[in-house]
Amino acid sequence: MTVIRLPDGSEKVVDHPVTIKEVAESIGPGLARAAIAGKVNGKLVDLSSLIETDSDLVLITDKDAEGLEVIRHSSAHLLAHAVKELFPDAQVTIGPVIEDGFYYDFSYKRPFTPDDLAAIEKRMMEISKRDLQVERKEWDRSTAINFFKSQGEHYKAQLIEAIPEGETISLYSQGDFTDLCRGPHVSSTSKLKVFKLMKVAGAYWRGNSNNEMLQRIYGTAWTKKEDQDAYLLRIEEAEKRDHRKLGKQLDLFHMQEEAPGMVFWHPKGWTLWQQIEQYMRQILDQHGYLEIRTPQVLDRSLWECSGHWENFRENMFVTESEERHFAIKPMNCPGHVQVFNQGLRSYRDLPMRLAEFGSCHRNEASGALHGLMRVRAFTQDDAHIFCAEDHVQEEVTEFIDLLQRVYKDFGFHEVQVKLSTRPQKRVGTEEQWDKAESALRMALEKKALAWELQPGEGAFYGPKIEFSLKDSIGRVWQCGTLQLDFSMPNRLGATYVSEDNLKKIPVMLHRAILGSLERFIGILIENHAGALPLWLSPVQVVVLNISRNQTEYVRSIVDELKNHGIRAESDLRNEKINYKIREHSLQKLPYQIIVGDTEIKDSVVSVRKRSNIDLGRMPLHDLVNLLKREIAEKI
Known part of the structure; x- marks a missing residue:
C-alpha cells in the first residue's frame, strides 16, 4: 500500500503506482482540469509522473507561481515547434524561462522579420488548438545524440554531449516535434492559450563572442489574458519612460562608442x-x-591581499607602469x-x-x-x-x-x-x-x-x-x-x-x-517619466515674456528667484507664447511663469504648473514661498 499525503492533511491510500494526474482526477474533475504539474516530496514533476512510494504531494495549478513557470517553459517549446514547422532548416538551441516570459535561440540562414514573428505566433496558436499530448521520454546518451544529428540539430547534440555521465537524458515530444529538456511540462498543448512573441535579438551560442551569433526570440506567457494585457501595458509604459530616450530629450546626458559604458x-x-x-x-x-x-589606481599586491584579485579579477581593468601591475x-x-x-x-x-x-x-x-x-x-x-x-x-x-x-x-x-x-x-x-x-x-x-x-x-x-x-x-x-x-x-x-x-x-x-x-x-x-520633483529638477522655473516690452521684468524675476536659491531661466526668444509654453512643457519643467504688460502693471506673475495646471496670477513673493515650501518638503 502507498500513502499519498496532501497539503490539507488528508491522505490517499492506493494499492498500485498512480500518476499525479490520476490523483487529481480522484479528488475532482475541476482540480483535474486545473492541474498543470505536481510537487512530489518538494520536487516539481509532470502530471504523468508515477508515485510508487509513500510521498507528500502538492498539486500545482495555474494559480501557483510554479504553474506559471511550467506554462512559460512549455510555451518556449511551443515556439520551437512552430519555428520548425515554418522554417525546417532552422536549428533549435536553448530556450529557458525568464522573468515575465521565455526565449528560444535559433540558428537560421537569414534574420527573422516582424512578419516572421507574426506567422510564428499564429502557428503557435494553431498547434495549441491541436491539443497534442506532451510525452516525456528518457533515452541513453548515444540514442539521443544520434537522433538529433539525424534531424540536423547539431546544437542539441552538443548539449547532450556536455551532460555529465550518469545524468538522466530526458526529452519531450508533442506531435512530431521532440526536444531535449529536463521538464516538467504541461500535459497538452491546449493548456497554452495566452502568449505573445515580443522581439528578436542577437545572442552568441553559449554566451561566447567567439561562437556563432544566434537569433533569440523573446516571448511572454500568462494564465489569463487580462494579466498579459496588464503586462503589455506596463511594457508600453516602460518604453515611454526609457531613461535613454528621456536623457536625450531632456538634454541630460549621452553615451558614445568611444567610451563604452561611460x-x-x-x-x-x-x-x-x-x-x-x-x-x-x-x-x-x-x-x-x-x-x-x-x-x-592601486597596486596589484593590495588587491591580492583583499581577495579581489583572486575572486574579482575578470571584472577589473588592469594596467602596468615601470614593471608594476595596477588595477x-x-x-x-x-x-x-x-x-x-x-x-x-x-x-x-x-x-x-x-x-x-x-x-x-x-x-x-x-x-x-x-x-x-x-x-x-x-x-x-x-x-x-x-x-x-x-x-x-x-x-x-x-x-x-x-x-x-x-x-x-x-x-x-x-x-x-x-x-x-x-x-x-x-x-x-x-x-x-x-x-x-x-x-x-x-x-x-x-x-x-x-x-x-x-x-x-x-x-x-x-x-x-x-x-x-x-x-x-x-x-x-x-x-x-x-x-x-x-x-x-x-x-x-x-x-x-x-x-x-x-x-x-x-x-x-x-x-x-x-x-x-x-x-x-x-x-x-x-x-517619474522625466517629470522630476521640484527639488531635483535641473531647471525649476522658466520665465517667459509675451513681447519685448517685458524683457527687463523677466530678467528681474529670474534674478529674484536665483537670489532665493531657485534654479530659474528666462526664455526671451521672439516666438509666440503658446509655442514657448508647449516647448517647455515637453521639457517637463515644473513651473512656467508668463508675463505680459498686465502682469507688469499689477506687479504679479501668471503661473502654470506642470501637467497644464493654471495657478493663476500672484505676487512673486507668494510664488517664492510656494516653491521654497515644495522644495523643503520634497513633495
Missing part, C-alpha cells in the same frame, strides 16, 4: 547629479560619517581600510564611519551594457563602518532607518529586503560566515522587516542585505546593500586597541544606499 553628463544632467550628491552629503554628515577620497579600482573598500590603518586606532574611535562618492570601474561585457543602468564607470555612495562586534546590531539598525528615510525623500515607499548568504566562491572561515549571517538575520528580525532568503548570493567576503525599490509602474530595482565582513580587515592588517589594551581586528560593514549614482538617476528618470 557617461557624458550635460549641464542639466550634472545639475541633477549635484542635487543628489549634495543631499546625500548632508544626510551623511548628520549621521556621523566622515567623507574621504581614495586613489583610482583601476572596481570598489572602494581596500582603500578605506588604508585610511583606517593610518595611525593607532582605539576602541574610543569606534564606530568609525568613512564615506566616499567613490568612482569605480568594472569591465562589464559589452552586451550587458544598458544606458545608465549598466555601465563600466560609475560612482557609488559608498561607506564603510569599522566597529567592534558588539556595535554591529546597533549599526545595522541605524543604517536601515537611514536608508528608509532617504528612499522616502526620493519618493519610494515600498522597499523589498533580501538576505544573501555565503557563495561558493568566498574567503574567510565557516565560523566567521556563521557569525556574520546570524548577525544580519538578528538585525532584520529586530527591525521586524519582511525579508526573503537568497542562498549563495552573498559577496565573496561576507553576507549581505539587499534593499530593492518598487517604482511607479511596479518594477523592482535593487539599490541599497549592507555587507558584514569579518575577513577583509584581517587580510589588510586593520587593528584597534581594545579597552583591555589588546590589539583586536574591527568588524567592517560595507554599505551603500543609492548604489551606483548613475543607475539611481536612471531609475529616478524612469520612475
Whole structure:
C-alpha cells in the first residue's frame, strides 16, 4: 500500500503506482482540469509522473507561481515547434524561462522579420488548438545524440554531449516535434492559450563572442489574458519612460562608442547629479560619517591581499607602469581600510564611519551594457563602518532607518529586503560566515522587516542585505546593500586597541544606499517619466515674456528667484507664447511663469504648473514661498 499525503492533511491510500494526474482526477474533475504539474516530496514533476512510494504531494495549478513557470517553459517549446514547422532548416538551441516570459535561440540562414514573428505566433496558436499530448521520454546518451544529428540539430547534440555521465537524458515530444529538456511540462498543448512573441535579438551560442551569433526570440506567457494585457501595458509604459530616450530629450546626458559604458553628463544632467550628491552629503554628515577620497589606481599586491584579485579579477581593468601591475579600482573598500590603518586606532574611535562618492570601474561585457543602468564607470555612495562586534546590531539598525528615510525623500515607499548568504566562491572561515549571517538575520528580525532568503548570493567576503525599490509602474530595482565582513580587515592588517589594551581586528560593514549614482538617476528618470520633483529638477522655473516690452521684468524675476536659491531661466526668444509654453512643457519643467504688460502693471506673475495646471496670477513673493515650501518638503 502507498500513502499519498496532501497539503490539507488528508491522505490517499492506493494499492498500485498512480500518476499525479490520476490523483487529481480522484479528488475532482475541476482540480483535474486545473492541474498543470505536481510537487512530489518538494520536487516539481509532470502530471504523468508515477508515485510508487509513500510521498507528500502538492498539486500545482495555474494559480501557483510554479504553474506559471511550467506554462512559460512549455510555451518556449511551443515556439520551437512552430519555428520548425515554418522554417525546417532552422536549428533549435536553448530556450529557458525568464522573468515575465521565455526565449528560444535559433540558428537560421537569414534574420527573422516582424512578419516572421507574426506567422510564428499564429502557428503557435494553431498547434495549441491541436491539443497534442506532451510525452516525456528518457533515452541513453548515444540514442539521443544520434537522433538529433539525424534531424540536423547539431546544437542539441552538443548539449547532450556536455551532460555529465550518469545524468538522466530526458526529452519531450508533442506531435512530431521532440526536444531535449529536463521538464516538467504541461500535459497538452491546449493548456497554452495566452502568449505573445515580443522581439528578436542577437545572442552568441553559449554566451561566447567567439561562437556563432544566434537569433533569440523573446516571448511572454500568462494564465489569463487580462494579466498579459496588464503586462503589455506596463511594457508600453516602460518604453515611454526609457531613461535613454528621456536623457536625450531632456538634454541630460549621452553615451558614445568611444567610451563604452561611460557617461557624458550635460549641464542639466550634472545639475541633477549635484542635487543628489549634495543631499546625500548632508544626510551623511548628520549621521556621523566622515567623507574621504581614495586613489583610482592601486597596486596589484593590495588587491591580492583583499581577495579581489583572486575572486574579482575578470571584472577589473588592469594596467602596468615601470614593471608594476595596477588595477583601476572596481570598489572602494581596500582603500578605506588604508585610511583606517593610518595611525593607532582605539576602541574610543569606534564606530568609525568613512564615506566616499567613490568612482569605480568594472569591465562589464559589452552586451550587458544598458544606458545608465549598466555601465563600466560609475560612482557609488559608498561607506564603510569599522566597529567592534558588539556595535554591529546597533549599526545595522541605524543604517536601515537611514536608508528608509532617504528612499522616502526620493519618493519610494515600498522597499523589498533580501538576505544573501555565503557563495561558493568566498574567503574567510565557516565560523566567521556563521557569525556574520546570524548577525544580519538578528538585525532584520529586530527591525521586524519582511525579508526573503537568497542562498549563495552573498559577496565573496561576507553576507549581505539587499534593499530593492518598487517604482511607479511596479518594477523592482535593487539599490541599497549592507555587507558584514569579518575577513577583509584581517587580510589588510586593520587593528584597534581594545579597552583591555589588546590589539583586536574591527568588524567592517560595507554599505551603500543609492548604489551606483548613475543607475539611481536612471531609475529616478524612469520612475517619474522625466517629470522630476521640484527639488531635483535641473531647471525649476522658466520665465517667459509675451513681447519685448517685458524683457527687463523677466530678467528681474529670474534674478529674484536665483537670489532665493531657485534654479530659474528666462526664455526671451521672439516666438509666440503658446509655442514657448508647449516647448517647455515637453521639457517637463515644473513651473512656467508668463508675463505680459498686465502682469507688469499689477506687479504679479501668471503661473502654470506642470501637467497644464493654471495657478493663476500672484505676487512673486507668494510664488517664492510656494516653491521654497515644495522644495523643503520634497513633495
